Amino acid sequence: MIRDNKKGHSFVKTTRQNSFFEHRYKSFCQHSPDGIFSLSLEGVFTDVNPALVALCGHSKSQMIERSYTDYIPTERLNENIALIQLTKKGSVQHIQTEFLHVDGHFIQIDLTTIPIIVDQEVLGIQGIIKDVSNESARQNQIEEMTYYDPLTKLPNRNLFNIRLKELLEQTDDNHCQLALLFIDLDRFKLVNDTLGHSAGDQLLKVVAHRLKENLNEEAFVARLGGDEFVLVLGETDQPEAAIIAQTIIKAIAKPIRINEQNFLITPSIGISLHPHDGNDPSMLVRSADIAMYQAKEKGRNCYQFYLQSMGEQTKRKLEMERALRESLINNDFILHYQPQVDLELDRITGLEALVRWEHPLLGLIPPLEFIPLAEETGLIVPLGEWILRAACQQFHLWLERGCSLTRLSVNISVIQFDQDNFCQRVIEILEETELDPEYLELEITESQMLNFDSVIDKIKNLRSKGVKIAIDDFGTGYSPLSHLRQIGIDTLKIDKGFITNICNNPRDKVIVQSIVYMAQMMKLNLIAEGVETAEQLKLLVGENLKEVQGFYFSRPLPFLELESLLFK
Ligand code: C2E
Ligand code: MG
Ligand code: MG
Numbered sequence: 001m002i003r004d005n006k007k008g009h010s011f012v013k014t015t016r017q018n019s020f021f022e023h024r025y026k027s028f029c030q031h032s033p034d035g036i037f038s039l040s041l042e043g044v045f046t047d048v049n050p051a052l053v054a055l056c057g058h059s060k061s062q063m064i065e066r067s068y069t070d071y072i073p074t075e076r077l078n079e080n081i082a083l084i085q086l087t088k089k090g091s092v093q094h095i096q097t098e099f100l101h102v103d104g105h106f107i108q109i110d111l112t113t114i115p116i117i118v119d120q121e122v123l124g125i126q127g128i129i130k131d132v133s134n135e136s137a138r139q140n141q142i143e144e145m146t147y148y149d150p151l152t153k154l155p156n157r158n159l160f161n162i163r164l165k166e167l168l169e170q171t172d173d174n175h176c177q178l179a180l181l182f183i184d185l186d187r188f189k190l191v192n193d194t195l196g197h198s199a200g201d202q203l204l205k206v207v208a209h210r211l212k213e214n215l216n217e218e219a220f221v222a223r224l225g226g227d228e229f230v231l232v233l234g235e236t237d238q239p240e241a242a243i244i245a246q247t248i249i250k251a252i253a254k255p256i257r258i259n260e261q262n263f264l265i266t267p268s269i270g271i272s273l274h275p276h277d278g279n280d281p282s283m284l285v286r287s288a289d290i291a292m293y294q295a296k297e298k299g300r301n302c303y304q305f306y307l308q309s310m311g312e313q314t315k316r317k318l319e320m321e322r323a324l325r326e327s328l329i330n331n332d333f334i335l336h337y338q339p340q341v342d343l344e345l346d347r348i349t350g351l352e353a354l355v356r357w358e359h360p361l362l363g364l365i366p367p368l369e370f371i372p373l374a375e376e377t378g379l380i381v382p383l384g385e386w387i388l389r390a391a392c393q394q395f396h397l398w399l400e401r402g403c404s405l406t407r408l409s410v411n412i413s414v415i416q417f418d419q420d421n422f423c424q425r426v427i428e429i430l431e432e433t434e435l436d437p438e439y440l441e442l443e444i445t446e447s448q449m450l451n452f453d454s455v456i457d458k459i460k461n462l463r464s465k466g467v468k469i470a471i472d473d474f475g476t477g478y479s480p481l482s483h484l485r486q487i488g489i490d491t492l493k494i495d496k497g498f499i500t501n502i503c504n505n506p507r508d509k510v511i512v513q514s515i516v517y518m519a520q521m522m523k524l525n526l527i528a529e530g531v532e533t534a535e536q537l538k539l540l541v542g543e544n545l546k547e548v549q550g551f552y553f554s555r556p557l558p559f560l561e562l563e564s565l566l567f568k
């Protein structure tokens with residue numbers, strides 16, 4: 001049969017070689033982790049490997065003789081047909097597409113098609129399929145992390161910047177106005193600090209939801225971070241932006257239920273209009289931000305359009321903030337002390353520490369001009385610690401030098417008091433300065449009592465260590481008597497507003513009388529603040545008041561002047 005020996009030998013070798021390659025190819029297909037298939041020139045499956053069966057869930061027999069295009073979503077048919085045509089012409093092709101799973105959903109795949117060429121003729125097509133669903137899920141995840149806020153699922157600052165830029169380009173083409181609303185929640189930090197971060201998070205989610213549900217399709221809302229949201233209204237005008245701002249204020253004002261408690265939160269909204277208040281995204285955001293600060297100054301829970309004059313005011317405020325930060329590093333603060341006089345003992349028994357800012361250029365700045373800014377920026381926390389430490393240190397020195405003082409009063413801001421580690425810091429400072437806790441009286445205001453539960457624990461904790469608590473400016477706020485009794489405090493300081501008019505306003509006199517009566521019943525110390533005249537003093541003595549503080553005796557004094565009073 002084999003006539004040509006040489007030829008016959010090579011034929012046997014080639015046949016063996018072919019079967020070797022065929023065997024290797026089959027084994028490769030069988031064990032490949034990627035799906036491999038063969039198509040006829042008509043695009044019909046002629047072979048599929050186990051990995052492809054596992055990937056798409058269709059059995060081999062279901063697939064053989066069916067068209068490749070039966071497994072491709074309609075919207076991707078054209079590109080897949082083109083791919084097969086090009087492969088048929090002899091080139092290797094590559095595409096990311098989708099493939100039908102037996103469940104009915106489409107799998108994301110990476111497909112390479114290779115022409116099967118024998119004797120320079122394309123006889124069929126071979127395909128390799130890689131499942132990239134996971135990769136595309138990961139890609140989606142990366143995209144989500146880059147462009148969306150994980151808490152509220154709103155677009156984040158990145159996506160906001162991109163969308164705003166796009167919107168501005170469109171707006172320029174159409175010559176129409178665009179409004180940017182900068183929304184900041186009022187006193188959110190306080191909510192976060194007092195109720196915990198998880199309650200704060202829940203609150204932000206509710207606010208985000210309310211913002212979204214009150215907007216139409218064209219509006220765009222994003223969370224910039226913290227409690228700051230922005231909203232962009234395309235093709236709008238000033239009256240419409242005002243209406244939207246009012247709607248948002250109303251929507252956010254509804255009580256928010258967290259942990260079976262109702263919370264109220266309000267927004268301050270600043271609005272800038274394109275093109276008037278800024279031509280590019282950063283200018284528009286800056287203008288709206290400045291307007292938002294003005295809304296806060298106006299008393300919060302309101303909206304404010306940007307005005308050119310606001311830029312200057314905000315610049316000044318920012319400069320103040322920077323100076324305040326620098327002064328904190330450079331220690332540009334001093335304490336003055338105002339004596340508290342015991343009328344029965346007829347001598348100074350207590351001192352109230354009052355901070356002053358020695359501004360390098362502006363001179364001595366009174367606390368009411370910078371404490372609110374320090375509170376807003378959180379700088380009150382380090383400043384408050386400095387005040388407490390400096391006052392305790394100084395008071396301890398005076399005691400060591402033989403002064404018979406019994407009380408050091410230190411004012412504590414609500415922000416400072418609400419810090420989780422507040423009590424611990426007070427005790428540490430007392431230890432550091434070696435001042436006996438019995439001497440220290442912390443002055444808090446009635447407004448601090450609103451977060452009743454957290455306040456009561458802190459006060460109990462501090463009092464158990466011997467520290468005393470006074471309610472400052474008493475009579476100006478709303479603190480139910482039951483609260484005072486439950487909390488357990490040591491001293492009430494009658495607000496100086498009542499003392500100022502005590503001689504000529506019978507109503508104020510009655511209020512003072514009832515406070516005196518109440519303090520007696522509750523066995524509290526009572527101090528009248530702001531006593532300026534002998535007449536006021538006489539009247540207070542008549543009302544059985546034992547301790548007073550005011551310009552009549554002494555203004556708050558720098559420590560050297562005070563020493564000459566203490567050691568005269
Ligand atoms: P306050 O704690 O009620 O302090 C009393 C304020 O009344 C002081 O003003 C004092 O100078 C003033 N004063 C005292 N006697 C009289 C008087 O007879 N007539 C008048 N008209 N005023 C009198 P100051 O030092 O300007 O402090 C104002 C407020 O600033 C303080 O009110 C307190 O709320 C806050 N503050 C002062 N120092 C500190 C501090 O160290 N920390 C904190 N958190 N707040 C402080
Ligand atoms: Mg005070
Ligand atoms: Mg006061």
